[in-house]
Amino acid sequence: MNQSVTDQDVLDAYQKVTNEIDVETRRLQVQIGGSPCPANCYDCCHNTATMTISEIEARDLRIGLQKLPKEIQSHILEKACKSITKLEAAGFLEENTPEASGMDMIDALKGTPEGACPMLVGGVCSVYNHRPIICRVWGYPMNNGNEIGCCWKTFIGRRKEYTPIQYNRYWEECRDLSKATGNISRTPNCYLVKNLLS
Template sequence: MREAERLDWDIALYLEAKGVRPSCRAGCFYCCYPWVTLSRLEAEAIRPHLTPAQKERVLREGPRRLALLRERKDDPGFPGWFFQKAFQEGTPCPLLEEGLCGVYPHRPLACRGVLTESDPERCRPDAPQPSAYLQPPLRMARLRMEALWEEERARYGFLVLGEVAGLLYLLERLPKEKEEAVALLEGLGVLGGRWGYQVV
Protein backbone atom coordinates (compact mmCIF):
# COMPACT_ATOMS: atom_id res chain seq x y z
CA MET A 1 0.00 0.00 0.00
CA ARG A 2 1.64 3.20 -1.21
CA GLU A 3 0.24 5.43 1.54
CA ALA A 4 1.74 3.18 4.22
CA GLU A 5 5.18 3.32 2.63
CA ARG A 6 4.97 7.10 2.27
CA LEU A 7 3.87 7.50 5.87
CA ASP A 8 6.70 5.33 7.19
CA TRP A 9 9.15 7.39 5.13
CA ASP A 10 7.72 10.71 6.32
CA ILE A 11 7.83 9.62 9.96
CA ALA A 12 11.41 8.33 9.64
CA LEU A 13 12.51 11.66 8.11
CA TYR A 14 10.77 13.61 10.88
CA LEU A 15 12.33 11.51 13.65
CA GLU A 16 15.80 11.84 12.12
CA ALA A 17 15.48 15.58 11.55
CA LYS A 18 14.31 16.19 15.13
CA GLY A 19 16.67 13.67 16.71
CA VAL A 20 13.70 11.93 18.30
CA ARG A 21 14.09 8.34 19.47
CA PRO A 22 10.74 6.74 20.27
CA SER A 23 10.63 4.51 23.33
CA CYS A 24 8.29 2.07 21.54
CA ARG A 25 9.78 -1.42 21.40
CA ALA A 26 8.83 -4.95 20.41
CA GLY A 27 6.82 -6.50 23.21
CA CYS A 28 5.33 -3.17 24.28
CA PHE A 29 1.72 -3.27 23.12
CA TYR A 30 -0.43 -1.06 25.33
CA CYS A 31 -1.33 0.84 22.14
CA CYS A 32 -2.90 -2.39 20.82
CA TYR A 33 -5.87 -2.11 23.20
CA PRO A 34 -7.59 1.11 22.03
CA TRP A 35 -10.30 1.40 19.39
CA VAL A 36 -8.63 1.62 15.95
CA THR A 37 -10.45 2.95 12.91
CA LEU A 38 -9.52 2.05 9.35
CA SER A 39 -11.04 2.06 5.88
CA ARG A 40 -12.21 -0.79 3.68
CA LEU A 41 -9.05 -0.52 1.51
CA GLU A 42 -6.84 -0.97 4.58
CA ALA A 43 -8.90 -3.96 5.70
CA GLU A 44 -8.59 -5.45 2.20
CA ALA A 45 -4.80 -4.99 2.33
CA ILE A 46 -4.57 -6.68 5.76
CA ARG A 47 -6.93 -9.62 5.23
CA PRO A 48 -4.70 -11.76 2.93
CA HIS A 49 -1.94 -11.66 5.57
CA LEU A 50 -4.00 -12.99 8.47
CA THR A 51 -2.92 -16.28 10.00
CA PRO A 52 -5.56 -18.93 10.76
CA ALA A 53 -5.32 -17.99 14.46
CA GLN A 54 -5.86 -14.31 13.67
CA LYS A 55 -8.84 -15.14 11.47
CA GLU A 56 -10.33 -17.18 14.29
CA ARG A 57 -9.85 -14.30 16.75
CA VAL A 58 -11.44 -11.86 14.27
CA LEU A 59 -14.44 -14.20 13.98
CA ARG A 60 -14.81 -14.10 17.78
CA GLU A 61 -13.88 -10.49 18.45
CA GLY A 62 -15.56 -8.82 15.46
CA PRO A 63 -19.16 -9.55 16.55
CA ARG A 64 -18.34 -8.65 20.15
CA ARG A 65 -17.00 -5.25 19.14
CA LEU A 66 -19.95 -4.64 16.84
CA ALA A 67 -22.27 -5.34 19.79
CA LEU A 68 -20.35 -2.91 22.02
CA LEU A 69 -20.54 -0.29 19.31
CA ARG A 70 -24.27 -0.82 18.83
CA GLU A 71 -24.78 -0.09 22.55
CA ARG A 72 -22.35 2.82 22.90
CA LYS A 73 -21.76 4.50 19.54
CA ASP A 74 -23.22 7.79 20.79
CA ASP A 75 -21.32 7.82 24.09
CA PRO A 76 -18.73 10.66 24.02
CA GLY A 77 -16.46 8.67 26.37
CA PHE A 78 -16.64 5.46 24.37
CA PRO A 79 -12.97 5.26 23.20
CA GLY A 80 -11.60 5.74 26.72
CA TRP A 81 -14.15 3.32 28.16
CA PHE A 82 -13.26 0.73 25.50
CA PHE A 83 -9.50 1.12 26.15
CA GLN A 84 -10.03 0.49 29.88
CA LYS A 85 -12.39 -2.43 29.27
CA ALA A 86 -10.16 -4.15 26.70
CA PHE A 87 -7.12 -3.72 28.95
CA GLN A 88 -8.90 -5.04 32.05
CA GLU A 89 -10.27 -8.02 30.12
CA GLY A 90 -6.95 -8.71 28.39
CA THR A 91 -8.48 -8.46 24.90
CA PRO A 92 -6.08 -6.49 22.71
CA CYS A 93 -6.31 -6.24 18.94
CA PRO A 94 -6.99 -9.73 17.54
CA LEU A 95 -4.04 -9.28 15.17
CA LEU A 96 -1.56 -9.30 18.07
CA GLU A 97 0.70 -12.38 18.25
CA GLU A 98 2.65 -12.99 21.46
CA GLY A 99 3.09 -9.29 22.16
CA LEU A 100 3.90 -8.35 18.55
CA CYS A 101 1.73 -7.07 15.73
CA GLY A 102 1.09 -10.11 13.58
CA VAL A 103 0.56 -7.95 10.48
CA TYR A 104 3.20 -5.33 11.26
CA PRO A 105 4.23 -4.57 7.63
CA HIS A 106 0.53 -4.24 6.75
CA ARG A 107 -0.80 -2.60 9.94
CA PRO A 108 -3.32 0.26 9.73
CA LEU A 109 -2.12 3.80 9.08
CA ALA A 110 -3.62 4.89 12.42
CA CYS A 111 -1.29 2.46 14.23
CA ARG A 112 1.79 3.71 12.35
CA GLY A 113 1.34 7.23 13.70
CA VAL A 114 1.27 6.21 17.38
CA LEU A 115 4.73 6.86 18.85
CA THR A 116 5.98 8.18 22.16
CA GLU A 117 9.24 9.21 23.79
CA SER A 118 7.77 8.53 27.23
CA ASP A 119 8.24 5.48 29.42
CA PRO A 120 6.08 2.82 27.71
CA GLU A 121 4.42 2.08 31.07
CA ARG A 122 2.78 5.49 30.77
CA CYS A 123 0.86 4.14 27.75
CA ARG A 124 -1.25 1.93 30.04
CA PRO A 125 -4.85 3.13 30.33
CA ASP A 126 -4.53 3.16 34.12
CA ALA A 127 -1.25 5.12 34.22
CA PRO A 128 -1.37 8.03 36.71
CA GLN A 129 0.48 10.24 34.21
CA PRO A 130 -0.59 9.09 30.72
CA SER A 131 1.88 9.08 27.89
CA ALA A 132 1.79 11.87 25.37
CA TYR A 133 1.95 10.58 21.82
CA LEU A 134 4.13 12.52 19.39
CA GLN A 135 1.75 14.83 17.53
CA PRO A 136 3.53 15.19 14.14
CA PRO A 137 3.40 11.43 13.37
CA LEU A 138 -0.29 11.38 14.34
CA ARG A 139 -0.97 14.28 11.97
CA MET A 140 1.06 12.62 9.21
CA ALA A 141 -0.96 9.44 9.66
CA ARG A 142 -4.21 11.38 9.43
CA LEU A 143 -3.12 13.02 6.16
CA ARG A 144 -2.18 9.65 4.65
CA MET A 145 -5.49 8.19 5.83
CA GLU A 146 -7.33 11.00 4.09
CA ALA A 147 -5.40 10.33 0.86
CA LEU A 148 -6.32 6.65 1.07
CA TRP A 149 -9.97 7.58 1.68
CA GLU A 150 -9.94 9.50 -1.61
CA GLU A 151 -8.49 6.43 -3.32
CA GLU A 152 -11.27 4.30 -1.85
CA ARG A 153 -13.93 6.78 -3.02
CA ALA A 154 -12.45 6.69 -6.52
CA ARG A 155 -12.42 2.88 -6.55
CA TYR A 156 -15.83 2.15 -5.00
CA GLY A 157 -17.66 5.45 -5.33
CA PHE A 158 -17.93 5.73 -1.55
CA LEU A 159 -15.89 5.29 1.63
CA VAL A 160 -16.46 2.91 4.54
CA LEU A 161 -14.75 3.61 7.87
CA GLY A 162 -14.97 1.28 10.86
CA GLU A 163 -13.15 -0.47 13.67
CA VAL A 164 -10.42 -2.94 12.72
CA ALA A 165 -11.83 -6.21 14.13
CA GLY A 166 -15.41 -5.46 13.14
CA LEU A 167 -14.51 -4.33 9.64
CA LEU A 168 -12.28 -7.35 9.01
CA TYR A 169 -15.14 -9.53 10.25
CA LEU A 170 -17.66 -7.84 7.92
CA LEU A 171 -15.34 -7.44 4.93
CA GLU A 172 -16.49 -10.43 2.90
CA ARG A 173 -20.16 -9.45 3.44
CA LEU A 174 -19.62 -5.75 2.76
CA PRO A 175 -21.58 -4.83 -0.41
CA LYS A 176 -19.98 -3.03 -3.32
CA GLU A 177 -22.96 -0.66 -3.63
CA LYS A 178 -23.30 2.27 -1.22
CA GLU A 179 -27.02 1.84 -0.49
CA GLU A 180 -26.53 -1.84 0.29
CA ALA A 181 -23.56 -1.09 2.57
CA VAL A 182 -25.64 1.51 4.41
CA ALA A 183 -28.50 -0.99 4.78
CA LEU A 184 -26.17 -3.69 6.15
CA LEU A 185 -24.58 -1.39 8.74
CA GLU A 186 -27.92 0.16 9.70
CA GLY A 187 -29.37 -3.32 10.13
CA LEU A 188 -26.51 -4.17 12.49
CA GLY A 189 -27.15 -0.95 14.42
CA VAL A 190 -23.57 0.30 14.01
CA LEU A 191 -23.95 3.06 11.41
CA GLY A 192 -23.52 6.69 12.39
CA GLY A 193 -23.50 8.24 15.81
CA ARG A 194 -20.39 9.67 17.34
CA TRP A 195 -18.23 6.53 16.99
CA GLY A 196 -20.16 4.27 14.63
CA TYR A 197 -19.29 3.18 11.12
CA GLN A 198 -19.32 5.89 8.47
CA VAL A 199 -20.32 5.49 4.84
CA VAL A 200 -19.38 8.63 2.88
Protein backbone atom coordinates in the same frame (compact mmCIF):
# COMPACT_ATOMS: atom_id res chain seq x y z
CA MET B 1 -15.17 3.08 -9.50
CA ASN B 2 -13.88 4.73 -12.70
CA GLN B 3 -13.59 1.77 -15.08
CA SER B 4 -10.09 2.81 -16.13
CA VAL B 5 -8.88 2.49 -12.52
CA THR B 6 -8.49 -1.09 -11.31
CA ASP B 7 -8.56 -2.41 -7.75
CA GLN B 8 -4.84 -3.10 -8.13
CA ASP B 9 -4.18 0.52 -9.18
CA VAL B 10 -5.86 1.74 -6.01
CA LEU B 11 -3.95 -0.73 -3.85
CA ASP B 12 -0.69 0.27 -5.54
CA ALA B 13 -1.46 3.92 -4.82
CA TYR B 14 -2.14 3.04 -1.17
CA GLN B 15 1.17 1.19 -1.04
CA LYS B 16 2.89 4.43 -2.08
CA VAL B 17 1.15 6.25 0.79
CA THR B 18 2.29 3.67 3.36
CA ASN B 19 5.80 3.66 1.90
CA GLU B 20 5.95 7.44 2.28
CA ILE B 21 4.77 7.19 5.88
CA ASP B 22 7.44 4.59 6.59
CA VAL B 23 10.08 6.91 5.12
CA GLU B 24 8.83 9.67 7.42
CA THR B 25 8.93 7.50 10.54
CA ARG B 26 12.45 6.35 9.63
CA ARG B 27 13.46 10.02 9.24
CA LEU B 28 12.34 10.67 12.80
CA GLN B 29 13.98 7.48 14.08
CA VAL B 30 17.29 8.56 12.56
CA GLN B 31 16.90 11.99 14.16
CA ILE B 32 16.33 10.58 17.64
CA GLY B 33 18.65 7.58 17.27
CA GLY B 34 16.09 4.75 17.35
CA SER B 35 12.48 3.93 18.04
CA PRO B 36 10.60 6.40 20.26
CA CYS B 37 8.67 3.56 21.95
CA PRO B 38 9.80 1.67 25.04
CA ALA B 39 10.50 -2.03 24.41
CA ASN B 40 7.43 -4.28 24.74
CA CYS B 41 4.99 -1.37 24.84
CA TYR B 42 1.76 -1.87 22.93
CA ASP B 43 -0.55 0.28 25.03
CA CYS B 44 -1.85 2.01 21.90
CA CYS B 45 -3.40 -1.28 20.73
CA HIS B 46 -5.44 -1.64 23.92
CA ASN B 47 -8.45 0.54 23.15
CA THR B 48 -8.64 0.19 19.39
CA ALA B 49 -11.30 -2.50 18.94
CA THR B 50 -13.63 0.21 17.63
CA MET B 51 -11.19 2.50 15.79
CA THR B 52 -12.63 3.23 12.37
CA ILE B 53 -10.85 1.94 9.30
CA SER B 54 -11.31 3.21 5.75
CA GLU B 55 -12.08 1.00 2.76
CA ILE B 56 -8.62 1.25 1.23
CA GLU B 57 -6.98 0.35 4.54
CA ALA B 58 -9.45 -2.53 4.88
CA ARG B 59 -8.46 -3.91 1.48
CA ASP B 60 -4.81 -4.01 2.51
CA LEU B 61 -5.72 -5.43 5.91
CA ARG B 62 -7.59 -8.26 4.19
CA ILE B 63 -4.35 -9.25 2.44
CA GLY B 64 -2.51 -9.27 5.79
CA LEU B 65 -5.20 -11.35 7.48
CA GLN B 66 -5.29 -13.86 4.63
CA LYS B 67 -1.55 -14.47 5.02
CA LEU B 68 -1.99 -15.63 8.63
CA PRO B 69 -2.27 -19.31 9.62
CA LYS B 70 -5.86 -20.47 9.98
CA GLU B 71 -5.59 -20.92 13.75
CA ILE B 72 -4.44 -17.30 14.18
CA GLN B 73 -7.27 -16.13 11.93
CA SER B 74 -9.74 -18.06 14.12
CA HIS B 75 -8.24 -16.54 17.26
CA ILE B 76 -8.59 -13.02 15.81
CA LEU B 77 -12.15 -13.69 14.69
CA GLU B 78 -13.03 -14.96 18.16
CA LYS B 79 -11.59 -11.79 19.74
CA ALA B 80 -13.53 -9.56 17.33
CA CYS B 81 -16.75 -11.44 18.10
CA LYS B 82 -16.20 -11.01 21.86
CA SER B 83 -15.82 -7.25 21.37
CA ILE B 84 -19.01 -7.19 19.31
CA THR B 85 -20.91 -9.19 21.95
CA LYS B 86 -19.85 -6.69 24.59
CA LEU B 87 -20.86 -3.78 22.36
CA GLU B 88 -24.25 -5.37 21.78
CA ALA B 89 -24.71 -5.78 25.54
CA ALA B 90 -24.06 -2.04 25.85
CA GLY B 91 -26.72 -1.32 23.20
CA PHE B 92 -24.57 -0.87 20.09
CA LEU B 93 -25.72 -2.74 17.02
CA GLU B 94 -23.63 -3.19 13.89
CA GLU B 95 -26.31 -1.78 11.59
CA ASN B 96 -26.43 1.41 13.69
CA THR B 97 -22.71 2.05 13.95
CA PRO B 98 -22.62 4.90 11.41
CA GLU B 99 -24.93 6.88 13.71
CA ALA B 100 -23.26 5.77 16.93
CA SER B 101 -20.79 8.06 18.60
CA GLY B 102 -17.28 6.70 18.24
CA MET B 103 -16.33 7.91 21.70
CA ASP B 104 -19.34 6.16 23.27
CA MET B 105 -18.28 2.92 21.62
CA ILE B 106 -14.72 3.32 22.83
CA ASP B 107 -15.99 4.01 26.36
CA ALA B 108 -18.15 0.85 26.28
CA LEU B 109 -15.01 -1.30 25.93
CA LYS B 110 -12.34 0.93 27.45
CA GLY B 111 -9.91 -0.83 29.78
CA THR B 112 -11.41 -4.27 29.16
CA PRO B 113 -9.85 -7.18 27.24
CA GLU B 114 -12.59 -6.72 24.61
CA GLY B 115 -11.32 -3.18 23.98
CA ALA B 116 -8.02 -4.42 22.60
CA CYS B 117 -7.44 -4.65 18.87
CA PRO B 118 -8.40 -8.18 17.78
CA MET B 119 -5.24 -8.32 15.66
CA LEU B 120 -2.99 -7.90 18.70
CA VAL B 121 -1.80 -11.46 19.29
CA GLY B 122 0.55 -12.22 22.16
CA GLY B 123 1.58 -8.57 22.41
CA VAL B 124 2.45 -8.38 18.71
CA CYS B 125 0.61 -6.83 15.78
CA SER B 126 -0.24 -9.85 13.62
CA VAL B 127 -0.78 -7.69 10.52
CA TYR B 128 2.18 -5.35 11.02
CA ASN B 129 3.00 -4.79 7.33
CA HIS B 130 -0.68 -4.20 6.57
CA ARG B 131 -1.71 -2.15 9.62
CA PRO B 132 -3.84 1.02 9.20
CA ILE B 133 -2.05 4.33 8.79
CA ILE B 134 -2.83 5.64 12.28
CA CYS B 135 -0.96 2.63 13.69
CA ARG B 136 2.06 3.58 11.57
CA VAL B 137 2.30 7.17 12.86
CA TRP B 138 1.23 6.86 16.49
CA GLY B 139 4.26 7.56 18.65
CA TYR B 140 5.62 10.23 16.29
CA PRO B 141 4.77 13.95 16.19
CA MET B 142 2.05 14.30 13.58
CA ASN B 143 0.02 17.10 12.11
CA ASN B 144 -3.61 16.07 12.31
CA GLY B 145 -4.90 19.28 10.75
CA ASN B 146 -5.72 21.11 13.96
CA GLU B 147 -2.68 20.52 16.12
CA ILE B 148 0.44 18.46 16.55
CA GLY B 149 -0.55 15.14 18.11
CA CYS B 150 1.66 12.43 19.54
CA CYS B 151 1.47 9.48 21.91
CA TRP B 152 1.71 10.79 25.46
CA LYS B 153 4.68 8.47 26.14
CA THR B 154 6.96 9.67 23.35
CA PHE B 155 8.79 12.86 22.34
CA ILE B 156 7.86 14.30 25.73
CA GLY B 157 8.70 18.02 25.91
CA ARG B 158 10.36 18.04 22.49
CA ARG B 159 7.58 17.52 19.95
CA LYS B 160 8.01 20.97 18.46
CA GLU B 161 11.69 20.30 17.76
CA TYR B 162 10.85 17.94 14.90
CA THR B 163 9.05 18.35 11.60
CA PRO B 164 5.81 16.42 12.16
CA ILE B 165 4.47 13.71 9.90
CA GLN B 166 1.71 15.21 7.72
CA TYR B 167 -0.92 12.74 8.93
CA ASN B 168 -3.81 14.88 7.70
CA ARG B 169 -2.48 14.69 4.13
CA TYR B 170 -2.06 10.92 4.28
CA TRP B 171 -5.52 10.55 5.74
CA GLU B 172 -6.98 12.65 2.91
CA GLU B 173 -5.17 10.45 0.37
CA CYS B 174 -6.74 7.36 1.98
CA ARG B 175 -10.14 9.01 1.84
CA ASP B 176 -9.68 9.79 -1.87
CA LEU B 177 -8.49 6.25 -2.64
CA SER B 178 -11.48 4.85 -0.73
CA LYS B 179 -13.71 7.13 -2.77
CA ALA B 180 -12.17 5.68 -5.93
CA THR B 181 -13.36 2.25 -4.79
CA GLY B 182 -16.88 3.64 -4.36
CA ASN B 183 -16.94 3.14 -0.60
CA ILE B 184 -16.28 6.10 1.68
CA SER B 185 -17.59 4.48 4.86
CA ARG B 186 -15.28 3.83 7.80
CA THR B 187 -15.90 0.65 9.71
CA PRO B 188 -15.15 0.03 13.39
CA ASN B 189 -12.24 -2.41 13.69
CA CYS B 190 -14.03 -5.38 15.31
CA TYR B 191 -16.91 -5.34 12.80
CA LEU B 192 -14.50 -5.02 9.90
CA VAL B 193 -12.31 -7.89 11.12
CA LYS B 194 -15.36 -10.09 11.62
CA ASN B 195 -16.53 -9.35 8.08
CA LEU B 196 -13.07 -9.92 6.57
CA LEU B 197 -12.62 -13.27 8.34
CA SER B 198 -16.14 -14.70 8.26
